Amino acid sequence: MPHFAAADLGGTTVACAIGDAAGHILRESSMPTRASEGPDAVLGRIAAELAALARDAGVSIRALGMGVPGRADLAAGVTRFLPNLPTQWRDVPVAAFLSSRLECSVRLLNDARLATLGELTYGHGRGVGTMLFFTLGTGIGGGVAIGGRLHMDEMGTAGELGHQTILPDGPLCGCGNHGCLETLASGPAIAAEGVRLLRAGLAPHLFELTGGDPGRVTPREMAAAGDESVRQAILRAARYLGIGVANLVTALHPELVVFGGGVAALGELLFAEVRAEVARRVRMFPIDGLRILPSQLGERAGLCGGLALASS
């Protein structure tokens, strides 16, 4: 059986894996990106790590599928704009560099779309026609599958579900728009409201749980705290997320909506409110058959997507 490599490049961490076309991971690892050292150093470490993992597994790499946190020319294998990395990796020939080091073909894809592809190929999305995938983390990314295939354009930019306007005069977003879903329901957006409540003396349990340290306030800590004010903040973010989901459900009538990323770990508190909001807002057709679920692949959605991309 031929084997494939996957890499998921992030601003702070790079995940690497070796696996097969069925999505089975044989070896995996993660390491700090150390992006300040520049693209050549980062890519050199990724090549060395993948080669070491393949050696350890006793297999050779036929192709590599790699996720990048931003925009890339997919046909050329060149990154165009990775906003969270120093120098933003403008026009870095990532595929050519890794292809010469690893002696295999290399394909790039935006990281959220890569996770969507993973879920579609090996997770809840198997056999599904239309699926929406949201990555709820430091930002909100996404992807759309239509007719059982990832909906794509040549830059891999289709599917920026986190940058739809939810509040017309809402907070300024990193993308330049105001009131994007990302400014209201990302991990940092939820945590910022937790910190505000902590400082205002309105969240005594959260204060106790974090030792009063705002740096320790995360959505997960907030869910565990149990303060009514904090619970309401999470429910508000879930309602904003539900509005974003409802907009896309009305437009595309998917069978399945999947949430990945750290914020999805809020569990039923989040999911129940999102489902309720979607039911309140989608009125044009019945949505009894619509499933809204946490990712089956969890943190491995991106790496599994890399294997799917490499083997397709």
Ligand SMILES: [Zn+2]
């Ligand atoms: Zn935005």
